[in-house]
Amino acid sequence: MPPFQLVQDPGALALFLDVDGTLIDFAATPEAARAPADLPAILQAASSRTAGALALISGRSIAELDRLMAPLQLPAAGLHGAEFRFTEAALPSTAASLPPQFVQKLAAETARFPGARFEDKGASVAIHFRAAPSLAAELHELLLRYLARAGTPPLELMVGELVYELKPPGFDKGTAIRAFMQHTPFTGRTPIFVADHVIDQAGFDTASSLGGYGLSVGSKLPGAIDFFPDTASVRAWLKGLA
Numbered sequence: 001m002p003p004f005q006l007v008q009d010p011g012a013l014a015l016f017l018d019v020d021g022t023l024i025d026f027a028a029t030p031e032a033a034r035a036p037a038d039l040p041a042i043l044q045a046a047s048s049r050t051a052g053a054l055a056l057i058s059g060r061s062i063a064e065l066d067r068l069m070a071p072l073q074l075p076a077a078g079l080h081g082a083e084f085r086f087t088e089a090a091l092p093s094t095a096a097s098l099p100p101q102f103v104q105k106l107a108a109e110t111a112r113f114p115g116a117r118f119e120d121k122g123a124s125v126a127i128h129f130r131a132a133p134s135l136a137a138e139l140h141e142l143l144l145r146y147l148a149r150a151g152t153p154p155l156e157l158m159v160g161e162l163v164y165e166l167k168p169p170g171f172d173k174g175t176a177i178r179a180f181m182q183h184t185p186f187t188g189r190t191p192i193f194v195a196d197h198v199i200d201q202a203g204f205d206t207a208s209s210l211g212g213y214g215l216s217v218g219s220k221l222p223g224a225i226d227f228f229p230d231t232a233s234v235r236a237w238l239k240g241l242a
């Protein structure tokens with residue numbers, strides 16, 4: 001059962017869905033994460049129910065989202081809003097990559113920490129430490145030192161679920177939702193953002209400022225009005241909408 005009552009007709013909603021920790025469970029590495037076999041069909045049905053007003057809002061690249069949800073290609077914002085695809089199967093717009101020299105140096109420094117995994121996402125970089133959670137403080141210090149260094153491009157540090165990300169400032173999951181809400185078929189609908197981490201708060205806040213609301217996963221997070229206990233209950237809720 002969903003933890004709350006929807007007051008709107010599901011057909012009048014715009015659904016914005018985080019992916020990792022929301023629609024699918026975390027795995028040891030981002031590459032190892034798999035979508036449950038029925039997820040593409042559930043998303044397809046929920047998308048039809050909202051006349052296509054369903055978008056994935058993720059820290060992953062759109063290419064990665066397509067791989068996870070194959071054969072589905074949904075509207076999506078990737079890399080926390082650096083990449084967009086406004087309509088199904090359109091070509092994604094991508095953001096400029098970070099300077100290669102900066103990326104290579106940080107990758108080499110990260111390699112000195114066994115258990116930390118460096119991911120070059122193009123417009124952003126991520127350092128995952130799911131395999132070595134005890135590295136949290138040391139890696140955080142490394143990144144802060146790095147950001148303070150002369151010659152580092154202007155970047156923002158984001159603290160995710162056993163991951164740090166450096167991305168250019170000026171966009172987040174909130175700006176992504178706002179951008180979708182200016183496009184058909186999202187415009188004029190009630191936005192709902194479902195996500196699992198404090199990193200997603202800009203998205204919750206944006207959804208409520210646009211007359212909708214945020215729903216978190218795992219626990220009730222700041223900015224969310226209610227929460228789902230786990231990813232399975234999010235999938236069951238989406239199934240119920242359709």
Ligand SMILES: [Mg+2]
Binds near residue numbers: 018019195196
């Ligand atoms: Mg997430």
